Amino acid sequence: MLPDDVILAVEDLEVSFANQAQKPLRAVRGVSFNIARGETLALVGESGSGKSVTAMTVMRLTEHDGARITAGRIMMRLKNGQVIDLVKLPEKHVEKLRGSEISIVFQDPMSSLNPVFTVGDQIAEAVTHHQNKTKSEARAIALNVLKLVRVPDAIRRLDQYPHQLSGGMRQRVMIAIALACRPSLMILDEPTTALDVTIQAQILDLVRALQTEIGMSVLFITHDMGVVAEIADRVCVMLKGEIVETNSVHEIFSNPKHAYTRALISAVPRLGSMADRDAPEKFPLVVYEPARSPVKEIG
Numbered sequence: 001m002l003p004d005d006v007i008l009a010v011e012d013l014e015v016s017f018a019n020q021a022q023k024p025l026r027a028v029r030g031v032s033f034n035i036a037r038g039e040t041l042a043l044v045g046e047s048g049s050g051k052s053v054t055a056m057t058v059m060r061l062t063e064h065d066g067a068r069i070t071a072g073r074i075m076m077r078l079k080n081g082q083v084i085d086l087v088k089l090p091e092k093h094v095e096k097l098r099g100s101e102i103s104i105v106f107q108d109p110m111s112s113l114n115p116v117f118t119v120g121d122q123i124a125e126a127v128t129h130h131q132n133k134t135k136s137e138a139r140a141i142a143l144n145v146l147k148l149v150r151v152p153d154a155i156r157r158l159d160q161y162p163h164q165l166s167g168g169m170r171q172r173v174m175i176a177i178a179l180a181c182r183p184s185l186m187i188l189d190e191p192t193t194a195l196d197v198t199i200q201a202q203i204l205d206l207v208r209a210l211q212t213e214i215g216m217s218v219l220f221i222t223h224d225m226g227v228v229a230e231i232a233d234r235v236c237v238m239l240k241g242e243i244v245e246t247n248s249v250h251e252i253f254s255n256p257k258h259a260y261t262r263a264l265i266s267a268v269p270r271l272g273s274m275a276d277r278d279a280p281e282k283f284p285l286v287v288y289e290p291a292r293s294p295v296k297e298i299g
């Protein structure tokens, strides 16, 4: 059974990809964590450490990519209080939970949004997929949710197409779609990596504000300890498919136990003084340069 305040508990999760030439690739190895109601848990680690596979497995989407869950449980508390193991759920049931109980926002809104439908239609579609609403009711919900994610001039935006919005506005629309059916858990997979720094800060502010307002839980995936410092309550550090350290954000930065955690902190110049300077040699990191977008925020 889950403690009352826990929304999601991942227990000893193992996920493998078949690899014809060699033995299967164990992308996620014995991963365990839980997320409380209203909490933001950051999953942090370098490229290939297994963050996205973990997140996509919580959505039960990795099987579509040929992965197999070889062990573990993903216990989820639904909005009606029922607790279920997502691993055991047949696809047709999981499909009903995506968007209504858990939703996910990806890095690149342009590849998630459909270019030929308006913003309003895409949010309304997310609503009518799960709820028995008329077209005009769904449009009213779409308008409210656009306002909730602070899209200025929301009425006009409803009838615009994705290409008419800036990168930051598109990411707000993706968050609006993810929020439309008020899931209790939102997964954000590197949602700000493709945005420039000021827009990134605005999106992080938005996620924080939404959490205070609607009390949802967040699983936030990032490689950037600077972002972790801004957004997380607790942190799981992933390395080569395993979680090597879990702690509160305060403890992670003030008293990092694992050398790899110290290396990640040192990779962020303004946080680096807080961490062990020897660590980067032990765990050389790929240094990320977020793609700078020349798009100017409009409105």
Ligand SMILES: Nc1ncnc2c1ncn2[C@@H]1O[C@H](COP(=O)(O)OP(=O)(O)OP(=O)(O)O)[C@@H](O)[C@H]1O
Binding pocket: 017, 025, 027, 045, 046, 047, 048, 049, 050, 051, 052, 053, 054, 065, 066, 223
């Ligand atoms: N569809 C797939 N088929 C085969 N292997 C995959 C697939 N998706 C991911 N992997 C492998 O699983 C491992 C974990 O990848 P994952 O995408 O979870 O890393 P990550 O920590 O999210 O990194 P990134 O930030 O670069 O996405 C990697 O070795 C990756 O190559």
